[in-house]
Amino acid sequence: MDTLTAILTRRSVRKFTDEPISDEHLDLLLKAGLAAPSACNRRPIHIYVIRNRLTLDILSHNNINARMLAHAPLCLAIVADKTLETYSDLRIDDGSAVIENILIAANGLGLGGCWLGTLRQQRWYKPIIEQLKLSENMVPIGLIAIGHPNETRVPGERYDETKIHFDDK
Ligand SMILES: Cc1cc2nc3c(=O)[nH]c(=O)nc-3n(C[C@H](O)[C@H](O)[C@H](O)COP(=O)(O)O)c2cc1C
Structure with missing residues (x-):
């Protein structure tokens, strides 16, 4: 799949078959993630690969919006190392770039993925x-x-021209 098609056809996928993710696909997803741009090129983002069934089950609890982890063969947790940052305000930007790269790569590989936001105040x-x-x-x-x-x-x-603002119109 070409890049633009992978971007334009990406949707959140929350239902998965039992088929595991191959090592080859995992490797490509991880490389796509760490290829993302990073503020000041500090690259504070780590990726935790979670495939253990019990861990996936535990993470599927306490958040109704993460229930699909109980049936997902893989979860990638995107984590920032505060000690590597120049500006903490850009931590989420760095992590989000990694996440979106992975979601687009997954779609391009025929896989499905869903972003799960984390909030400090959540259980x-x-x-x-x-x-x-x-x-x-x-x-x-x-x-x-x-x-x-x-x-x-x-x-x-998703294209909505009312959200586009040209400087010459
Ligand atoms: C920051 C962020 C957090 C999200 N958190 C969740 C989540 O916890 N659970 C979930 O099912 N989807 C989550 N999503 C996915 C959105 O629900 C989804 O992107 C949106 O409904 C648009 O649908 P699409 O991804 O199919 O285009 C999140 C998306 C973003 C960008």
Whole structure:
């Protein structure tokens, strides 16, 4: 699939088959993630690969919006190392660039993925820290559920010209 098609046809996929993600696909997803741009090229983002069924089950609890992890063969947790940052305000930007790269790459490979936002005030936050054994300087930015799609998502028409502002019109 060409790049633009992978971007324009990407949808969140929340239903997965039991088929595991191959090592080859995982490797490509990780490379796509770490190819993302990064503020001041500080590259504070780490990716935690979660394939253990029990861990996936635990992470599917305490957050109704993350239930699909109970049926996903893979979760990638995107985590920022605070000690590598120049500007903490750009932490989420760095992590989001990694997440979107991975979601587009997954679509291009015929896989499906869904971005799972993490909020410090969620009950879900503590289990993430505990399961990933994150130290004080490691901050979760978001998780991604990934698998072989078991649902068909039609690409939405998202282009809205009222949200585009030309300087010469
Ligand atoms: C920051 C962020 C957090 C999100 N968190 C969740 C989530 O916790 N659970 C979920 O099912 N989808 C989550 N999503 C996916 C959105 O629901 C989805 O992108 C949106 O409905 C548009 O649909 P699409 O991705 O199919 O285009 C999140 C998306 C973003 C950008």
